Amino acid sequence: MSRGLKYFLGVALLMLCFNPSFGQKTKKKKLPEQQQTTELPDEIENRLEEMTANNEDENPDDDTYLQDLEYFSRHPLNINTVDRETLQKLNILSPAQIDHFFSYRQMLGKFVSIYELQAIPLWDVATIRKIIPFVGISSAESFSSLKDRFKGGENTLLLRYTRILEKSEGYLRDPNAGKSYYPGSPDKYFLRYKYRFKNKLQYGLTAEKDAGEQFFKGNQKQGFDFYSAHLFARDIGIVKAIAIGDFAVNFGQGLVQWQSLSFSGPSEGLFIKRQGEKLRPYVSAGEVMFNRGAGITLEKNRWQGTAYVSFRSMDATAGSDTLDFVSSIRQSGFHRTQSEIDGQNLLKQFSYGLNLQYSTSRFRIGFNTAQFHFSTPVVKSSELYKKYATPGSFAGNYSVDYSYTLGNAHFFGEVAMDSRQSFATVNGVGISLNRYVDVSLLHRDISMKYLTLYGSAFTQSSTVNNENGFYTGINIKPNNVLRIDAYADVFKFPWLRYRVDAPSVGTEMMFQIYYTPSRQAQFYVRYRSTNKGINQTVDGNKSSVVENISRQTLRAHVIVKVSNAITFRSRVENSWYGSASGFMIYADVIAKPRMSRLSGNARLQYFETDNYDTRIYSYENDVLYSYSIPMVYGKGFRYYLNLRYNLFKDVSLWTRIAQTRYLDRDVIGSGLDKIDGKAKTELKVELYWRF
Numbered sequence: 001m002s003r004g005l006k007y008f009l010g011v012a013l014l015m016l017c018f019n020p021s022f023g024q025k026t027k028k029k030k031l032p033e034q035q036q037t038t039e040l041p042d043e044i045e046n047r048l049e050e051m052t053a054n055n056e057d058e059n060p061d062d063d064t065y066l067q068d069l070e071y072f073s074r075h076p077l078n079i080n081t082v083d084r085e086t087l088q089k090l091n092i093l094s095p096a097q098i099d100h101f102f103s104y105r106q107m108l109g110k111f112v113s114i115y116e117l118q119a120i121p122l123w124d125v126a127t128i129r130k131i132i133p134f135v136g137i138s139s140a141e142s143f144s145s146l147k148d149r150f151k152g153g154e155n156t157l158l159l160r161y162t163r164i165l166e167k168s169e170g171y172l173r174d175p176n177a178g179k180s181y182y183p184g185s186p187d188k189y190f191l192r193y194k195y196r197f198k199n200k201l202q203y204g205l206t207a208e209k210d211a212g213e214q215f216f217k218g219n220q221k222q223g224f225d226f227y228s229a230h231l232f233a234r235d236i237g238i239v240k241a242i243a244i245g246d247f248a249v250n251f252g253q254g255l256v257q258w259q260s261l262s263f264s265g266p267s268e269g270l271f272i273k274r275q276g277e278k279l280r281p282y283v284s285a286g287e288v289m290f291n292r293g294a295g296i297t298l299e300k301n302r303w304q305g306t307a308y309v310s311f312r313s314m315d316a317t318a319g320s321d322t323l324d325f326v327s328s329i330r331q332s333g334f335h336r337t338q339s340e341i342d343g344q345n346l347l348k349q350f351s352y353g354l355n356l357q358y359s360t361s362r363f364r365i366g367f368n369t370a371q372f373h374f375s376t377p378v379v380k381s382s383e384l385y386k387k388y389a390t391p392g393s394f395a396g397n398y399s400v401d402y403s404y405t406l407g408n409a410h411f412f413g414e415v416a417m418d419s420r421q422s423f424a425t426v427n428g429v430g431i432s433l434n435r436y437v438d439v440s441l442l443h444r445d446i447s448m449k450y451l452t453l454y455g456s457a458f459t460q461s462s463t464v465n466n467e468n469g470f471y472t473g474i475n476i477k478p479n480n481v482l483r484i485d486a487y488a489d490v491f492k493f494p495w496l497r498y499r500v501d502a503p504s505v506g507t508e509m510m511f512q513i514y515y516t517p518s519r520q521a522q523f524y525v526r527y528r529s530t531n532k533g534i535n536q537t538v539d540g541n542k543s544s545v546v547e548n549i550s551r552q553t554l555r556a557h558v559i560v561k562v563s564n565a566i567t568f569r570s571r572v573e574n575s576w577y578g579s580a581s582g583f584m585i586y587a588d589v590i591a592k593p594r595m596s597r598l599s600g601n602a603r604l605q606y607f608e609t610d611n612y613d614t615r616i617y618s619y620e621n622d623v624l625y626s627y628s629i630p631m632v633y634g635k636g637f638r639y640y641l642n643l644r645y646n647l648f649k650d651v652s653l654w655t656r657i658a659q660t661r662y663l664d665r666d667v668i669g670s671g672l673d674k675i676d677g678k679a680k681t682e683l684k685v686e687l688y689w690r691f
Contacts, residue, residue: 302360485512622684
C-alpha cells in the first residue's frame, strides 16, 4: 500500500470520527463556563513542536509556562487588576488585543461581568474561549505587606522519577576496561519545592540528577547534580519585581537576551512579537539559560528600569591542556563520563544588564544592554562556519526596542549592536484590517558577525546571526467556526552554516484551515513547505556543493469531545524530503471522569519513514508540568499511557509508561546510548503534594 493511499485512508478515518452533528450553529454567541485545566491550547502544542524541530531535536527544559497555566487555572487572574506583563505570560493574546484590553478598562472602568470581554475590539469568541479558563472577576484585592505574603500562600512539593528500562552500552561496559562508561545508575531524579502567594511572592528549591550521574558518591557526593533556588517578589511600592537567586531575563525582541520560552515564530501570524516579563523566577532544571545573582525592576509613572547582576559557573570543553582557553560552552548539563566531569564548572561567567523603558498606553521605547565576562577566553573550533561565533573573554550587546499601537495596527521592533560593532534589527507590524482579516509583516537583518550569547529572536535558524528575511502572514476568520492561516517567509544566510558550506537562500510557506463547529469538536488541515540549502552528498560522500532541498509536511488533525469525560484526538501526517517520504498516524483517548480519583490518557502511533530527514514530531501528554516532543523515523509503533490518581484531596500520583518499538532495526541509538534490541521504554512516576 502506497504512503499516499495510507494518508488519504487516515484522513477518511479522521472524518468518520468527526460527527457533523457537532456543526449545528447557534445565533447567539455563548461563552464556555470556567473550568480548571492543565491542558495546553492546541496552537501552543504546535509551537512547541516547531520549536523542538528548529532547535536540533532538543526538548525545552523550561516548564515555567506549564506551571503558570496550571496555577492560573486554579487562581484566575482578576481582569480588573491584572497588569500587562502578567497578561502576556498566557501567550494567548496578540499585542494589539492586549493594548485594546487596557484601553477599554481605562476608558470604561472595571469590568462588571466576564461576558463584557466580548465588547473589547479585536476580541472574538475564539480568543475568549482560550483565555477564560485563566481569568475571572473578584472583589478588589486587599493590600498585603511583604511580611504577610510569607504566610497564607500555597506550598507544593513535586518528586519525579524517570528511567529508561532497557540498559544502554554506557551501563554495560566494564569500568576496569579503560573505556568510557556511565558510573551512575540509569535513574533520573527531580525534586521541586515551591511556595507561592498569589502572583506576588514565590520562593523555592529545584534539584535534579540525570541518568548516568552518581548520587551521593563518587563525583557527586553532594547528592543531586544540579541545585537551583530562587526568591521572587512583585509589586512592593515602586518595586515592580525583585529576584534573588536564579532568574531569567528577557529584553526587547530577543536580539540582546531572551531566556524564557519564546513562542513567536514563522507560523504564528499575529504572534510574531516576543512578549514576556523582563524578570522571571527560574524554577526549571535546565542548566544553561538562567542567571544566578540578583535583579530588580523599578516603576514610577511612565518610567520603568530593570537591572541585574549574575555570577555563575558553567560547563565547558577545555581547548588546551594548560586551560588557556575553552573551545565551547556545554549545553547538555550531563556529568556522566570522565570528559563531562572534567568540564564541569570549568568556566566562570560574570554578567550584568540594564533595561530602561518609557511607556504610555499605546507607545513604549526601551534601551537594553547585557555584558558578559569570562574567566577563560572562549575560542570556538576552527570550522569556518564558526568564524564569527567566538566571544573571547568578553561579549556585550546594546539595543533600542519599541512598540506603538495606532488604531488596529501594532508596530514593534529592535535595533541592536554587539561589542564588535556588528548590527542586527527586527521590525514588524500586526494589522487587523477588519473583524475578519489580520495581517502581519516582519523584516529582520542580522549581520553574519553579530554575536549574542542568550538571544532568541524571530529567525529561521536556532542562532541569532547571519540571517536576512521578510515574513508576511494572514489570518482570515469569516465566521465563528472557520479560520484560515497562511504565511510566506523568504530568507537568506550571507555566511556559512552547519552542513552548508556557502551562502544560501530559502523559503518557507504554510497554509492551514481550522474548522471548529462547536465546543465539542475541532478539525484542522495544514500544509507546510520549507526550502533550504544543504551540502550535497555525492556517491555517499559529503561535498561542499550546496543544493536547495524541499521539505514538505501535510497534516490532518481532529479533536472530538465525545462526552464530558471522554475526548478523542487523532492525527495523520505525511512528510517529504527530496525524493524520500514519511508517514505517521496516531489516536489519543483522554479520560477525565468527574468525581473520580482516576484519570488518564493514552496514545497509539504508527510511523513509517524512509530516513532521518523525513522524521516527524508530535506533542505528547505527560505527567504534571512535563511534556515530550519525540521525533520518530524508520518504521515502528509508539504508544504511551499516562495515569493520574488522587490519593488524597491535595496529593496526586502520576505515572507514565511510553515505548517505541521498531520494526526495521535491532539496535537503537549509538555510542554509550546504544541499546541492543527493538524497543526503548521510558517509565515516569511523579508525586505531587499541595499544602
